[in-house]
Amino acid sequence: MDLRLTDEQQALRAEAAAFCAGVRPLLEADPEWRRQGMLSDGDSSAVNRALGDAGWIGMSWPPELGGRGLSRLDATLVEEVFGYHWLPLSSYLLSYKTIGAALERFAAPALVEQLLPPITRGELVFCQGFSERGAGTDLGSLTTRAVRQGDSFVVDGHKIWTSGAHLADWIYLAVRTDPDLPKHRGISVLVAPIDTPGIEVRSFATLGGGTLCEVFLDAVEIPAENLVGELNGGWAVLMHTLDFERITAEKLGGVAWLLDRLEERVGSSAQLARLRGELTAARLLSFRAADTLDRGLPGSATSAMAKLSGARLMQRAADAVVDLLGLGGLGEGADAALEGRAAGLYRGSVGSTIAGGTTEVQQLVIARRGLGLR
Amino acid sequence: MRFDIAPELELFAESVRGVLAEWEPLPETVLGEWADSRDDALAARLAALGWAELWADAELLGPAVAGAVELGRAVAPLHLLDEATLGAPLAIGGRVRHGEGQSKAAFALPAGGLAHCPIGEAKHEPSLDSVGTILVEQRHEQRLEDAEERWRAWNAATVAYLAGLADSAVARSVEHVGSREQFGAPLAALPAVQALLADAALARDGLLLAAWSLAAPDADATDVLAWAGGACREATMIAQQAHGAIGFAMESGLHRAFRRAKTVQVWADASGPW
Ligand SMILES: Cc1cc2nc3c(=O)[nH]c(=O)nc-3n(C[C@H](O)[C@H](O)[C@H](O)COP(=O)(O)OP(=O)(O)OC[C@H]3O[C@@H](n4cnc5c(N)ncnc54)[C@H](O)[C@@H]3O)c2cc1C
Numbered sequence: 314m315d316l317r318l319t320d321e322q323q324a325l326r327a328e329a330a331a332f333c334a335g336v337r338p339l340l341e342a343d344p345e346w347r348r349q350g351m352l353s354d355g356d357s358s359a360v361n362r363a364l365g366d367a368g369w370i371g372m373s374w375p376p377e378l379g380g381r382g383l384s385r386l387d388a389t390l391v392e393e394v395f396g397y398h399w400l401p402l403s404s405y406l407l408s409y410k411t412i413g414a415a416l417e418r419f420a421a422p423a424l425v426e427q428l429l430p431p432i433t434r435g436e437l438v439f440c441q442g443f444s445e446r447g448a449g450t451d452l453g454s455l456t457t458r459a460v461r462q463g464d465s466f467v468v469d470g471h472k473i474w475t476s477g478a479h480l481a482d483w484i485y486l487a488v489r490t491d492p493d494l495p496k497h498r499g500i501s502v503l504v505a506p507i508d509t510p511g512i513e514v515r516s517f518a519t520l521g522g523g524t525l526c527e528v529f530l531d532a533v534e535i536p537a538e539n540l541v542g543e544l545n546g547g548w549a550v551l552m553h554t555l556d557f558e559r560i561t562a563e564k565l566g567g568v569a570w571l572l573d574r575l576e577e578r579v580g581s582s583a584q585l586a587r588l589r590g591e592l593t594a595a596r597l598l599s600f601r602a603a604d605t606l607d608r609g610l611p612g613s614a615t616s617a618m619a620k621l622s623g624a625r626l627m628q629r630a631a632d633a634v635v636d637l638l639g640l641g642g643l644g645e646g647a648d649a650a651l652e653g654r655a656a657g658l659y660r661g662s663v664g665s666t667i668a669g670g671t672t673e674v675q676q677l678v679i680a681r682r683g684l685g686l687r
Numbered sequence: 688m689r690f691d692i693a694p695e696l697e698l699f700a701e702s703v704r705g706v707l708a709e710w711e712p713l714p715e716t717v718l719g720e721w722a723d724s725r726d727d728a729l730a731a732r733l734a735a736l737g738w739a740e741l742w743a744d745a746e747l748l749g750p751a752v753a754g755a756v757e758l759g760r761a762v763a764p765l766h767l768l769d770e771a772t773l774g775a776p777l778a779i780g781g782r783v784r785h786g787e788g789q790s791k792a793a794f795a796l797p798a799g800g801l802a803h804c805p806i807g808e809a810k811h812e813p814s815l816d817s818v819g820t821i822l823v824e825q826r827h828e829q830r831l832e833d834a835e836e837r838w839r840a841w842n843a844a845t846v847a848y849l850a851g852l853a854d855s856a857v858a859r860s861v862e863h864v865g866s867r868e869q870f871g872a873p874l875a876a877l878p879a880v881q882a883l884l885a886d887a888a889l890a891r892d893g894l895l896l897a898a899w900s901l902a903a904p905d906a907d908a909t910d911v912l913a914w915a916g917g918a919c920r921e922a923t924m925i926a927q928q929a930h931g932a933i934g935f936a937m938e939s940g941l942h943r944a945f946r947r948a949k950t951v952q953v954w955a956d957a958s959g960p961w
Contacts, residue, residue, distance in 0.1 A: 348719030449931050451869035474932040518937040520945075522718045525936065632920070635815075635949065640782050640957050643820070643950060645719045645813040656815040657719070659949060660942065663927045664935045671931065673879040 316597060322390055325383075329369070329391045333398035336363050346401055347646060347653070350661025351521035352567030352627065354668075355401025356480050358438075364400075365435020370409050373607075374417065378425070379433030385414075389562045389603040393596070396566025399654075403477045403523075404438040406563070412439045412485045414557040414606075415502070419542035419550050424504070428483070440481035440507070442472035442528055443551065449474075450674055452487070452551065453496045457530060459488035459503060461537065466490070466503060468511075468533040476668075478526035479516045481507050485554075486530075491545050500547035505535045521661035556612040558669045559620035562599040568592055568630050571658065574651045575634050584637065588630050595622035614683030621675040624665035631658035692753065692899075699736070700753040706732045707761040713817075715937055721811040723819025724764045725785045733767060741771045742833065742840035745904035752902045755844035756895070759851020760858075762943045765818055765951070768848055769793065772841040774831075775803055779957045781825065783809070784818040793837075794825050795958050801834035816950040838958075842908035843901035845955055849919035850894035852944045852951070856926035857887045859941065863930055880929060887925040890918040913959060916952020923948040 318326070339359045340346045349355040364370050372388040374380025392410070395402055413432055416425060431437035448455040457470025468488055478484065484507050491499035507514070511533035516524040542550040572588055579585075602619040605612045634655040635642035641650035645657060666672040680686045692700070710729050716722040733739075733754075741751040751772070758767055766785035769777040773793035776786040783792040786806055794802045802825075809821035831837065861884065864874035874880045897911045923945040927934045934941040 348717070350718075444932070447868070449869060454869075454871075518718070519935050520718070520937060520942045521935070525932070628924070632949075635953060636956070640779060640953055643815045643953055645815060649812065653719070653813070659815060660718070660946060663924070663942075663945065664932075666928055667931055667935060672928065673877075673883075676879070 316600075318390065322387060325387060326390055326394050329394040330398070332367050332369065333395060333400060336360055336400070337398075339363065340399065340401070343401075345523060346399070348522035348657065349401065350654075350657030350659070351519075351523060351664050352658060352661065353396045353400060353402040353406070353563040354476070354521065354661075354664075355523055356403045356477055357401040358404070358480055360401050361404040361438060362435040364405055365433060368433075370405055370435055371413065371429065371433035374413075374429060374433065379430040384603075384607045385557075386600060386603040386607055389560055389600060393562040393566040393569075393599075396563030397570045399567060399570065402563055404435075404480065406558075407441055407477055407481075408432045408437065408439040410560075411554055411558040412441055415485075415550050415554040416504075416541060418553060419502075420504075421538065424539065424541070428504070437483060438477065438481050439483050439485050439504075440475050440478040440526070440528075441554075442475050442478070442484050442486045444474045445471060446473055450671060453500070453548070455487055455489060455500065457486070457488045458492070459490050459501065459535070461490070464537050465534045466537060466540075468503065468530050468535055470530045472528040472530070473525075475514075475526045475528050478507065478514045478528050479524060483507060484512070484528065485541075487547060487551055490547075494545060497548045499545055500551070501544055502541040502547040502550045503535050504539050504541060505533065509533055509535065519664070521664055522657060552613065555670060556606060556616045559616040559675075560599050560602045560606075561620060561623045561665075561669075562596065562603075564623050564627055564665065565592060565596050565599060567654075567658070568627055571630060571634055571651060571654055574654075575637060578650070579637055582637075584633060588626070588633060591622075591626050591629070595619075595626050598622045611682070613678050617670075617675040617678035618683070620669060621672060621679070624662075624672065624675075627658065627662040627665045631655060631662050635659050693749065696749050696753040699750050700757055702736050703733065703738065703754045703757040704760075706736065707757055707763060710761065710763070712762070712943070716817065718937075719813055721813040721819070722817035723785060723787050724817040725766050725787070725819055726764050729763065730767055730770065738767070739771050741844070742773075742837040745836070745839075748840060748843050748902045748904060751840050751844045752847040752898050755847035756851040756854070756898065759848035759853075760855045762852065762855065762947050765848075765954075768841065768844045772844055773801060773837050777841075777954065777958075778804070778823065778825070779954065781822055782812065783821050783823055784954065786821045786823065787811075787819050792823070794828075796828070796830070796834075799834060799838055799960070801831045801837055802828040803831060804828060814950070816946040818950055839904075839908065842912050843898065843906075845951060846894065846901055846908065846911055846915045847898035849915045849948065849951055850891065850898045852948050853887070853891040853894050853919045853922035856923045856944050857884065857891045860884055860887065860926045860929045863933075874929070883925050883929055887922040890922040894918055894922075909959065912955050916948065916955050919948045920952055
């Protein structure tokens with residue numbers, strides 16, 4: 314093993330850091346950015362446009378689709394830098410890192426050519442409609458129904474906890490296309506513009522300081538060519554999507570920022586060093602997971618390790634940093650200690666062990682797929 | 688040793704519970720903005736039950752514990768603890784909680800001292816929780832003679848409040864996992880969920896016993912107070928985890944206990960002799 318970054322990777326990260334410094338005024342002007350405690354999960358159309366303009370979205374896609382032809386690992390290394398600078402990345406993460414990965418692999422060529430280039434330009438933003446009231450961890454029990462009628466599917470149902478639906482241009486939907494098949498086999502994936510008649514979005518506030526949405530689907534007509542992957546073969550598409558979602562290097566970048574600022578303020582200590590050690594392991598687990606996907610190897614267990622290590626570190630780090638700062642650590646806002654980020658992360662990181670599959674689910678994936686336990 | 692609660696203390700707890708059952712917390716403000724959940728009307732209703740001057744008599748530590756557990760269960764505002772024990776909103780190192788509009792604060796002094804000082808010019812500090820933190824200067828000291836008794840009551844009430852918060856987290860979680868179904872059965876049937884809630888119950892029971900141990904007039908609270916915040920924090924974190932995304936939505940209200948646990952922990956640490 315040689316876990317050092319190449320010169321090219323270091324140069325890429327330096328370029329990313331310079332970009333982040335340039336968009337800082339956009340961030341400062343955004344009140345949600347100040348209270349957003351869920352690292353890098355903030356929403357900002359302006360930042361997403363800027364990322365697109367500068368060629369940062371879709372780095373691992375080929376140049377003819379608007380990408381840079383780099384690897385997912387390279388993209389992950391850059392995402393960590395974005396996280397260090399607290400870029401609100403929700404649109405980027407959903408549209409490129411997660412849903413984009415599934416489109417690239419499973420969508421028909423015409424759909425790929427239609428959707429990927431505007432994603433890279435920051436002009437097309439996706440949201441992800443998997444979860445339902447009755448289908449959280451038990452995603453396979455989802456009931457949103459899609460019935461084939463002529464050249465279309467007609468979709469009825471209700472999605473919830475949909476990040477960024479209020480800003481999205483398109484929605485990526487997990488639907489049941491055959492209720493008679495065993496539950497994981499009757500699922501398909503469709504994509505549709507969010508302004509398709511019959512789609513309604515409601516948003517509500519979260520403990521992170523941002524929003525989540527619910528999406529109501531009432532007789533929504535979606536052309537059959539918007540099917541992603543095989544009919545009734547959606548489960549494989551969903552699992553592929555999650556393997557990418559669970560690599561969260563951008564969150565680790567935010568933790569690194571917090572620990573750096575803490576050290577400047579209170580000096581080094583054994584407790585801080587332990588957190589840095591944990592961060593080192595979590596980063597490497599993330600980078601390994603990205604490399605595993607680059608090489609087309611089964612990635613469920615390595616991605617689950619990346620996710621679990623990062624999620625736990627965020628919660629532990631937020632808790633410890635507030636403690637080390639004392640009463641000042643409870644403060645929020647620009648004038649507070651560490652710009653209020655410790656308190657923000659304390660509340661925001663609650664979602665980290667839930668979103669994208671809970672801790673208990675990651676443990677099951679590691680045990681079953683990684684260790685072969687049954 | 689007796690592990691049951693004396694009937695008169697049960698009665699007192701019940702009457703506090705009755706008042707709190709009718710109480711509605713103030714609506715949540717936007718996270719990250721300054722907010723004060725002070726509720727003087729609630730304070731008056733509790734004072735009518737005898738929830739005031741709890742420090743004055745060592746015999747009153749039992750009611751302080753019994754009542755504070757109920758306040759914690761309801762995530763009631765913290766000035767109710769501070770004013771009944773320290774005689775004014777708590778101030779540590781230039782920060783006062785729930786001090787807005789009050790004439791004086793109870794400043795923690797080194798070596799367990801306490802002073803009531805007028806609150807002068809104040810600046811709002813937005814905080815993780817709606818405890819109305821203001822930044823002030825300590826102007827002059829009126830050292831209180833009865834600081835030790837007051838701190839003793841505050842320590843006992845604080846640990847009891849944390850026990851109540853943990854209990855509310857466990858109770859809500861038990862109810863939730865009993866009714867939410869995934870994989871065709873209640874979450875309560877899953878070993879992983881059972882293990883989570885078992886840990887929360889462990890923290891809660893430890894906190895309740897530790898709180899009652901402080902009802903004895905000669906008990907030393909230092910160690911218990913240093914441990915209690917973290918234990919309560921863990922119980923509230925587990926409640927968040929067991930609720931999944933539902934608990935992350937502000938409208939669930941679950942976050943109130945979660946944010947309060949950390950807030951009480953950090954203030955308790957800052958009050959300690961470290
Ligand atoms: C910030 C945030 C953003 C999100 N964004 C999206 C999004 O964009 N799109 C989308 O579709 N969804 C999204 N979600 C939803 C997310 O995928 C679900 O919250 C998650 O899958 C858990 O489901 P649940 O919340 O229903 O919890 P539940 O499934 O009800 O779980 C509650 C508790 O039970 C435990 N549990 C359940 N089943 C098992 C089991 N078999 N073994 C052990 N323990 C178990 C869980 O681990 C958890 O502790 C988001 C959630 C959050 C918090």
